[in-house]
Amino acid sequence: MKYYVLSLLLIISTYASAQEEDRQKENDIPITTSTTYGYELVVPDLEIPWGMDFMPDGSFLITEKSGSLIHFKDGKKTVIKGTPDVYARGQGGLLDVRLSPNYSDDKSIYLTHSSTAGDAKGGHTALMKATLNGDALTDQKVLYKATPNTTKGQHWGSRIVFDADGHVFFTVGERGERDVNPQDITRDGGKVYRLNLDGSIPKDNPFVGQPNAKEAIWSYGHRNPQGMDVNPTTGDIWVHEHGPRGGDEINVIKKGANYGWPLITYGINYSGTEITDQREKEGMEQPLYYWLPSIAPSGMAFVTGDQYPELKGNLLVGSLKFQYLEADYLNDGQVVKREKLLEDIGRIRDINSAPDGTIYVSVEGKGIVKLIINKEQ
Template identity: 60%
Template sequence: MKKTLLVVVFCLSVIACNAPKKQKDIAINTAQRSYTIENVVEDLSNPWGMTWLPDGSMLITEKSGELVHYKDSIKTEIKNVPEIYNRGQGGLLDIKVHPAYATNGWIYFTYASSEGEGEGGHTKLSRAKLKNGGLTDIEDLYKATPNTTRGQHFGSRIEFDGKGYVYFSIGERGDRDTNPQDKTRDGGKIYRLHDDGRIPDDNPFVSEVGAKKAIYTYGNRNPQGMDQHPDTGEIWIHEHGPKGGDEVNIVKKGRNYGWPIISYGVNYSGTKFTDKTKMEGMKDPIYYWVPSIAPCGMTFVTGDTYPDWKGGLLVGSLKFNYVELLKLDGNKVTERIKVAEDVGRVRNVQQGPDGFIYIAVEGEGIVRVIPTS
């Protein structure tokens, strides 16, 4: 495959936060800096998830159901992928290798599945091994129920905490008034399992009658970004609001993040569905966007490849075709900076094992950001 190199000079400008009363506006700063953007994997339709194998090659999910292995400029489709329920926002979603992949060979992935009762589908977490160009030893770890033909809000991202647990998100499937606040139903939740699929004994609702035992948090809308903080070890997420009210949250055991009872967003028509942004027993976000940027994919910046970004949080914007750098002081956002402006509709952003930032762009492929100064 032919690689092309585009040299782009980005004017890194902080976007004014047109936020309501609680959150302070962030001052506008402007800086000049040069980067190159290199096309890495071309001709992808909707690259949803990406992860790296120990040899530096990539596994990439296409929402339509193809699992792509990319190595030495060659794309190969992996065989024996489970049947995918490809509808609306559902399809083959996130993918992540186990932290001990080099010794155990496990690959984890989420996808919309029609298995189980009822028409339609719901989000499922599975794991498998890769052998001779195909998935083998496939194990189903969790399948949300009930199936529904709605096409919205499947989630879904996967993260490990280094302590033997796997976390994953499932959106509320467009059923905002039922699923997210009801612990007896799947959807609108963050889930935690042992990495072999067992439900931990210390999950917060294992003793609650009727509750889904895998739930770790609830009151979430549609989390499509998840990463582990490199210093604290905490799991961070972001999630879509409706029209406005996208949020960044830190995952805490048993927390209720309030959707749809509290929110900084409104209906897509502009009408209100709640006048509450705060309530006892519900956790405030550490940051929110108004207007919405439609966040998807996120990664903390580590290492010295991008010294000015180190410690910050990169978030893809589906709506505005860029990646946003949130600079942090502890858990407080202090600055917002546009990165890779006009790169396209960003579905994912990850820092690879080589230290470079990779951006998955709908209708294009995967590009890599390389600093030149």
């Protein structure tokens, strides 16, 4: 019996690998390795620095997934008081952080975290706004709390960006409930959300007025989006999200659009079995790009600074699985070339471009590093 089971597992694994190879040929952009870039460690000794943003004076705000918000300035780490309690389960914890686009006036920051608020056991993703008052958070207000809670530990999302029209966008993963959440606009999870900066629902959100709809939803049919940035040329919101085994995706987010999960996917179950044989369906968006095999993407940033001439205008994505920084070179909005940067640096969790265009990367077990061009280049 044991021999039979092992043989069956080997057959499934071999079949799955063959499937991945066949599907890879459909979207094959081989990745090369660049030695042009290196890094300098700027903020040392961090465990899982999930999110980061930059203060007006150039110092850092950094979230540790375990629940701490850190202000790093002049070589010193100060732990901010008054951060929300987090449901630290699985991939949940204190997640993204972004300064308000009106920070100079309102001193507000936005945070996403795993929250236990609500009647059911477990938790779900919440978006909070608070005032940073010295080394403490005050005037805390939860702008959105996804429901219902679950004790599952996976797929919380969650990234935050702002558009030029006074809206905050944030992502929530489907919380391991792929068959009920992502395709149902009356349920949270597997969505990109859009709110006004005060947490109110914009009147032009796509599902406003629909019966029982979660009116904060901007797009749906997502799995677990952990990278998001605003394209500086077009103003479009770009998101990447984890696929299952294969099928990580980059998507350009459109109002009211359905991105298909799990009804269409380029991935398969971790066991090697099919999720679906459908890769396209009418009324569902195709990814701008998809990875086979999965790289487990986290963090995303467009390069805008003149410090990196070859990278300017292109996209950076972190790989948790393969532990490198990926440069995706774009032509007419499509990925045409891929490069590994900072190979074997560790599990990359976040990428952000400072106001001066300098790229910073957060690495689990290491800290925050600055991307530099090697002197010998």
